[in-house]
Amino acid sequence: MNWIQIGKLEDIPRQGSRVINTASGEIALFRSVDDQVFALGNRCPHKGGPLAQGIVHGNRVTCPLHSWVIDLESGSAVAPDVGCARRYEVRVAHDVLFIEAEAGVCRA
């Protein structure tokens, strides 16, 4: 798999998130309390809410619009809600962040 460098781990606040813009829409990057990083399309499967604005807890994020809870690892809504946000591969090496090349080409 090819990877694109997009920034540093410290760019994302712990229990927080950042957005990257791509040709096919926004991708939300999340950093959990134990420093795991996840990437999902920035659209809640429910009504398209911006997941990056949600509260990150454990390996989950709660959508700010109607409080659906999305599992960051799989992108799936937590039961009983049903739906899936697109997930992207993301990698951290020596505190540098990479996202899978399918996400696009970095302009930064």
Add this chain to the structure above:
Amino acid sequence: MKSNKVRLVVIGNGMAGMRTVEELLKMSADEFDITVFGAEPQPNYNRILLSPVLSGEMSFQDTILNDWSWYEQNRITLHAGKTVTRIDRVGRAVETADGMTVPYDRLLIATGSNPVMLPIPGIDLPGVLGYRSIDDVENMLGMASARKRAVVIGGGLLGLEAANGLSLRGMDVSVVHLCDWPMERQLDKAGGDLLKEALEKRGLKFYLSRQTEALLGETAVTGLRFKDGEEIPADMVVMSAGIRPNIALAKSAGIHCERGIVVSDTMQTYDPKIYSVGECVQHRGQTYGLVAPLFEQAKVAANHLARYGGMRYEGSSVSTKLKVTGIDLFSAGDFNPGEADEELLLQDSARGVYKKLVLRDNKLRGAVMYGDTVDGPWYFQMMRDGTDVSELREHLLFGQVHMGDSGLGGVSSVANMPDTAEICGCNGVCKGAIVNAIVDKKLFTLEEVRAHTKASASCGSCTGLVEAILANTVGGDYSAKPSKKPICGCTEHAHPDVQQAIRELGVKTIRDLMQALNWKTPDGCHVCRPVLNYYLLAAWPGEYEDDSHSRFVNERVHANIQKDGTYSVIPRIWGGVTSPSELRAIAEIAERYEVPTVHITGGQRIGLYGITKENLPRMWGELVEAGFVSGHAYGKALRTVKTCVGSDWCRFGTQDSTGLGIKVEKMTWGSWTPHKFKIAVSGCPRNCAEATIKDFGVVCVDSGYEIHVGGNGGVKVRVTDFLCKVETEADVLEYCGAFMQLYREQANYMERTAPWIERVGLAHIKQHVVESKAERAELYARFLKSQHYSQDDPWKERAAGKDAQEYTPLATIE
């Protein structure tokens, strides 16, 4: 291979035992090796629903709670149809009738109860049945087709349900009862008579104040004889004269039993390795035959088994509802008034409605309702909360609808509502959808119904209706929420526990607080983190560092998120007074940013809608330049101080309401509160600023200022309570600060002043804010101290670069 898991053996495959196992699996699925013994050959089913199965309204399949695959999936060994005959406490093992021995580390006894079979001649005759299990129901149904006349002995809840079911199956049914009226444990005579009348109309016959002396018959039951000598014929007799905790096994093992197996507040028997839950249990002298307390017990037992600790079972108050379709009956608490009690009565025979409420010291002690039970859960909640109802008294009997619950007026009974009736207006959920979810997904609690249907999950105004539907569908003994409600699934602690712990332990970070209170999740969830953040902020002004990642997006980015992901920007306009130059500045900024919508808000502000996140800091910068600060229209915070023009212009104005409103707003802006907080100042009793539906309202009069508290518009309109009258503007400021501070320190997060005051009572507020001058001064001082740290304009800070990462993308890729 020896496993390190704790071996848990459960005796009893019923609702209490399996609920405990379910709770345990949620907490620590991998730590236990679980074996379950059930005397009945079926998987775990919902015993409450036997009556609908008997009457033909449901099939047995519909009542199964956990099918065979559930046991497999959770790697639970189930021995259905096997009876445990001995507990070897020394060797820590159980033995079954067919010679099997299974060792345990922890044992859970959930053997339930047996029907009481009266010791009268003929009790062993064929055709005489108990009413407790699905086998009993199947036996009854087997006979119901062949036999004609059934007699039910016992006119209690279960007996009447059985009688109704058999009657619907085409039998000719009589009910024999010792007392003067049916269900005397749940109903007073008036309610019981109404019930009897309704059941007689459906074809049941009653023999009241009769004692059965003997059952007659040679090879099978043919009738029964009363003490007074009268005989009636019967082809089937159903015994429903009560239940008795099934303690034989425990007793034979030497475990201390009285009426039931005696347990502590942690659901442990006198042998600490052995737990017990359900109908077989006696706790603080009480035994329970309803499902709600048993679920509370299950939770405590599981909590303790999983070694979380900290949770105790302190007994339950229960409510009852008869599951006979078309008959609405609700009963809770102690409904036979004593000498110190008062009674409120409503009887409308033509409508078939009867309500009785019993009060002591202005608190509800009991309720009996017949014919219209929609308010049952509401009364029950107030009973458990110990709500002071003196203010509601005048309308109490007419129900919550008359308290101004908007949009739900005219609904008298959920049972009579069509399936298409919309219950939850926020999420568009109809009654039919809720009922289907409850039945299909086997839901028991309000929280489960919320999760699956979203009904009452948004504004919550239909909560009472959803609870009523739940009660109607699964029976009144559904798992009502316990009176002490945890903040969320991450903890067992309720709001007041956490507030107290913060003060007593002196904890100053979310992480330490979670650790000190044994939070179950590493960093909480979207529900509890904002709660903890607020409580810490309110407790330690100037010391606690606000955690922006524990705030909802609106408060984190200081703007209100809209449905399309854009934001609104609403600058503060002090007391609603503006000027041409301010208006010009707003107009120019709105044009420059091509703002799609400019709207005048209900709180006398100007709202700019449709702003993208990236543009927020720049736009704020320009607003700050023009002299504006944040309006906090996005926060659980002081929102607006609405005013009228007062004595400056109005020919009726008595005081300078505008000037006072501006002073109040300058003092209170920037403060964080448990929920949004709105203020208004009206210049005369005509009250054009609508001060009497605000959290804090001032109505100017010629001789001073009337202070009103605890009102709101919104979902459930509530008019303020009159707090007191003061003489000077300085007094208004002091009372305002003191009241806000009391609210900030004592209310639950997300609780507006209206429900807070209804919960604690106006007398409580008066005691702290009005009656004690010293306390008022202290509260006011604490408010001002806290304000010292919270009046930095968040917009100005962010326009200058604070939290820039919130507003800019990390990268752009193509």
